[in-house]
């Protein structure tokens with residue numbers, strides 16, 4: 620249940636200088652103030668093939684923070700990809716203070732070839748090789764460009780995921796504690812504003828910005844508040860999952876004062892501090908005895 624509140628700690632971090640510019644460019648997407656532009660982050664060929672990662676820039680009519688929203692590191696987590704596609708058309712730059720950088724599909728070949736979990740070009744998960752390498756394989760080169768062009772230029776980041784083709788999942792978010800109290804207070808508010816009613820507390824993420832592995836850790840180790848959210852499962856695109864992601868993002872934007880209106884916050888979420896993976900020692904078929912026995916998993 621959501622209740623209207625005025626969340627504490629408006630925007631405490633300094634805004635990036637780029638947000639005040641009349642144009643904002645990511646890859647080939649160059650947006651004038653008050654407009655939306657689409658284009659690609661071009662990943663040049665190296666030890667393997669080139670790839671083009673779609674990107675949209677919604678450059679709000681007024682200056683403000685830069686929010687990055689990324690999905691499709693795992694290209695068959697469809698609900699999260701569709702949610703960003705919908706946001707690109709739903710976000711009205713005339714209403715926005717600040718700039719939104721939207722990357723709906725990082726792992727294009729996973730999507731095209733319907734391969735879960737990894738980039739079929741190099742067999743690597745596209746959420747485990749950050750901050751990436753300019754001369755690495757395709758996943759590493761793409762991660763390096765996303766670090767440079769998206770993470771380093773944003774003030775806040777939300778990474779979307781969901782159950783992959785072979786995963787069941789109920790919606791939840793991750794709150795990563797970094798030990799930086801100011802930053803952790805902001806991400807705490809961000810997960811509450813996002814509104815998913817189960818929140819996993821993570822305290823073991825990398826602290827080294829040069830070995831950040833995950834996209835959200837790449838942002839948080841660079842001092843940028845970041846959360847990861849999950850909705851969708853098993854190749855489906857259900858309206859509830861897509862709307863949980865889009866509405867959660869719009870509410871975080873209200874919290875960040877990028878959109879007008881009061882932000883609400885989820886009341887009494889379930890905080891999960893410890894995860895116990897259960898692995899069967901036998902091959903077979905998992906048949907839950909109750910409808911509540913939904914698996915939690917993350918690729």
Ligand SMILES: [Zn+2]
Nearest residue numbers: 693780781918
């Ligand atoms: Zn994922």
